[in-house]
Amino acid sequence: RVSGGGRANLRGAPGVRVLHHRRAANALSGGPGAEGTAAVAEIVASEVDGFVTWLRGADVAPTVAALRAAAEDVVSAELRRLAQRRPDLTDEQRAEVARTVHRVVQRLLHSPTVRVRQLAATPGGDQYAALLRELFDLDVPHTSGADAIPDIGGER
Secondary structure (H helix, E strand, O other): OEOOOOOEOOOOOOOOOOOOHHHHHHHHHOOOOHHHHHHHHHHHHHHHHHHHHHHHHHHOHHHHHHHHHHHHHHHHHHHHHHHHHOOOOOHHHHHHHHHHHHHHHHHHHHHHHHHHHHHHOOOOOHHHHHHHHHHOOOOOOOOOOHHHOOOOOOOO
């Protein structure tokens, strides 16, 4: 059961002994497993950092996808316009023009999208995705808000 403070109220439950985490850490700090405990704490901290970095990077994926989709829409519209203006082009010529335009767009988008993924993985990186959405007027559903993950502190 959870009390008003959000903590589980386990005192007095059969077979349960409640220890404060600081008291347990102090008890283990000088004991025979102290080295192992420190190593485990370091591994956990490293994995948590890695997960938060991944989460921040994944947070920008919908924005990058929306940017690429918007670019694809522009390419498709321009290729349709070209087909209307130049009906004399053969199917082979149209296909070659389409491949060329797609390659150009992919090359133009590659470096910025790679870089925004890298930047998004840093603290405050959600601002880069927000900037892309603003600059290109992208309609992207709300992301996870990885930067809202509280820093719970602790020693590392």
